[in-house]
Amino acid sequence: MGKPLNIIVCGSLVPDPLQTLEPVETPQGPGLKNEQMLPSVLDPWAACALYEAAALAKARAGSKVTLVALGPKAKLQQLMMTVAQKAPFQLVAVNAPAGGFTDAKATAAALAKAIQAIPGLDLSSTLLFGGCASASRDAGVTLQFVAEALGIGEFFMAVDELKLADDDTFTVLERVEGGQYQSSTCAGFPAAIGWATGSLPEPPNNPQIGMMNMRGVMPALMKAAVADVGVGGISYAKAEVPAAKRDTVVKKDMTADAIAAEIVEWIKQ
């Protein structure tokens, strides 16, 4: 059995995908209408990273998972009510705006600073996890910036599988074009992994884990450092929701034969 793992997961909140988003101008730059009121979820790919981290930590005794989340403190607290029931972790919170319009570089700098401040951080046993992109900015570079700032020189993107051997080597499958994976083997830590969906389902809520996590979550939120994260060097000229509504024709009373004939004709056009 290898040494205990220190898995750091970077993940934050995004608007619930079922919500309608409308861009508005704010004094700080573009934002979302009623942004503070929008229900949030843990970023889906970061959530996959968290579940994979929890599974890896469970398989290796003494391992721990730290979730480093950047977002408005009040919304993070709300988010933790559900996320804390999913997997055991320690929270490091950074109080700063999170959203699609903020600059990835500033976000990454704040995350890296928060990680470096984790007491007893030992990179030689660390796996840095995160989503391969966020469902807000969708830049796909934030985790790379964090890894670079921490001096982690092994990076894997859009990973669906990580198999860890007892000698601390691990093999990852990264998504590449054409429905294929690139398989790579890395000889030890540290390494950064940008997760795609992975292979684990969302864990059911576990109130016991939730209560255990919340003992650390509330103090972490209380002492969340404030970070100066904004649009950075980006100058937005326009943010819009292009019209996407179609005039749907609903065909109810056609036979399967007639529908099939129509579909085949449409395909061949």
Place this chain on the structure above:
Amino acid sequence: MKIAAFNLSGQGSFAQDAPAIAEAVKSSGADIVLLPGTSRVRRAVGAAAMRAGAEVDTNVVDLSIDGEAVTAQRWLYRQRILATFSRAARPWVIVTDPSLFAGICEKVGAAPAALDPAPAASSRTTVNGLVAAAGGGESTIRPDAKLLFVAGAGWTKKQADGATHLDEAAATITGFLAKSGASLGSSKSLVDMPEAAEAFKFMSHMNQVGQTGATPRHAKGLSTCCHGEEPHVVGWRFIGERRAVNLDANCGWAQGKADVLYVADAFEVMKKVNELL
């Protein structure tokens, strides 16, 4: 203003590609550096830009240059909000949607040069090679296909006889893919199902379209047994003509998300379609 464009094909590792891209950005002396958003580029471009002291933006879908002013467009919130923006800092690395790279290069008059990174001097990573994401032989993901065929969770539901027909569903789907040459997409709910993973070995999370999946670009899309919920439909942003077959006349597709919704049993319809094809 100097614009450079680079292409990076084949397979590589982060340790191999990040220094090569950084060096290309620096040595080109360009104000704007264009790269296609392939998996290989995306794995390394963030770190490369940081090393080169450049700004970087990904998923760019359009670029306009007027004198010294450069304006880019990209989607935020997974294809929900389209932002038009610029940056004053240079160099600026712009990673385009892969399918739009050639067009954008042509538009701004940049001829892409091929990058051929040397093997990494020191790295703990060994690239083993490529493996198929799903079993069952031929890949079902065909980015160049004219048609996207999406299978939803309804293919695994009990049918009129009170039983599921997973083998029949698998045969119907693969039969259609073989005859139409379509690319296969899926809803998240289907690829997450353990029973689907067993029965639909030709499908994996790589086929997933939507919020946590792909956003493919096909001229046409046909959805079957899928409700057209918003997290899935955001992945259809760039699909031209859209048709759906679903038993629910009030499903998401009927709410302005498809051009035509056939309220019918997809099992029956797709079997007939296969016969006609």
